[in-house]
Amino acid sequence: MRAVAGEPLMPTSHLQLGPPAALAGNSGTWQLTGVMSNVRYAEKAERAALASVQAPLGRAEATCAALIPLRKSEAWWALAQDERRALFEQQSHHTQTRLAYLPAVARQLYHSRDLGEPFDFLTWFEYAPADEARFEELLTRLRSTPEWQYVDREIDIRLVRC
Known part of the structure; x- marks a missing residue:
């Protein structure tokens, strides 16, 4: 686990994943909560392209x-929806970048x-050991975009299934 931007999280030896109700009463080092949303x-064509190859x-x-939990700055949230969309896609090409790494790298x-919560987004990635270099390349490409200038806290937590 390493802090890419902002404050780190306290070290921990393992993670327990599940819905909040299943983790209630857990006395872990820290707990992160997020929900799947729209x-x-x-756009519609981008969603269809992603769905057609997403593993x-x-x-x-x-x-x-x-x-990878991350938080965007208040400057990001002060932008209008169309300005965020322009940064996300027209300038940073977020969807096209992700498409280049599918189906090897699955994401939720x-x-x-x-x-x-202390983060705006929690991104979960899964990939085979043989695809680790491709995953690193994906992160490098995403972190070099104009969109990432608005990230003020990011933690990179790597795991191996037990």
Whole structure:
């Protein structure tokens, strides 16, 4: 686990994943909560393109995972929806970048901002060990975009399935 931007999280040896009700009473080091929500910035054709090649989570060969919580700055949230969309797609090409790494790298996005959590998004990635270099390349490309200038806290947590 490493802090890419902003404050780190306290170290922990393992993660327990599940719905909040299943984790109630857990006395872990920290707990992050997010919900699946509607797709905010992708247009219909982009959503269809992603869905046509997105691999499901939980594939037997995808024993590597990454949990990447991130928070965007207040400057990001002060932008109008169309300005965020322009940064996300027209300038940063977020969807096209992701498409280049599918189906090798599966992803699920969870929204946390409206829950009052310390991060705006929790992104869960799964990939096979043979695709680790491609996953690193994906992160490098995404982090070099204009959109990432608005990220003020990001933690990169790597995991291997037990």
